Amino acid sequence: MEMPRVSEETVAAVVPIAVYWAYAGVHTALGQSRLMDKYRLNTKDEEDRKNMVSKRAVILNVLMQHLMQLAALAVLAMVTGGRGATAKAAGGSPAAVYLTAAARIAVASVWNGAAYHGVHHMPRGVRYNFSDLFFVTWDHVFGTHMPYAVEERPGGDGLVLKPLPPPKATN
Secondary structure, eight states: OOOOOOOOHHHHHHHHHHHHOOOHHHHHHHHSSSSTTTGGOOOOOHHHOOOOOOOHHHHHHHHHHHHHHHHHHHHHHHHHHHHSSHHHTTTTHHHHHHHHHHHHHHHHIIHHHHHHGGGGGGGGGSSSOOOOOHHHHHHHHHOOOOOOOEEOOSSSSSSEEEEEOOOOOOO
């Protein structure tokens, strides 16, 4: 039995979303286990108390974002006649799509980290560190970067995020 051929457009549209949900699932599973407690920025109790948005609302918002992304790519495919423009716009060949998805995981996990954007969710940091993933440069350009320190929590049960005073604006 022959496998049905999947277009480059479909691969380019679906793979990044599938990778996102797989990675989010692994992240959630690790967050529920005790294995990673020593690396947590907030205790589970703090997380439950401080989260203003329910996990259900977050999931629905991310699903909506992904549906809009798929709709935009479908419109692009219709406008261009499906001549590979969608695949090129979303990352190129199927191999490039997989490589881009792997690079997104590496960058999001290693260099950006939860701490940088976590400052934004603190009362003192609400006007700072808006950026996520590749765009931290914009916080520096627009003066919305707030430095921070990550220290071991007293008692050794995780880490604590401490915003530092924002740099003085230069005139």
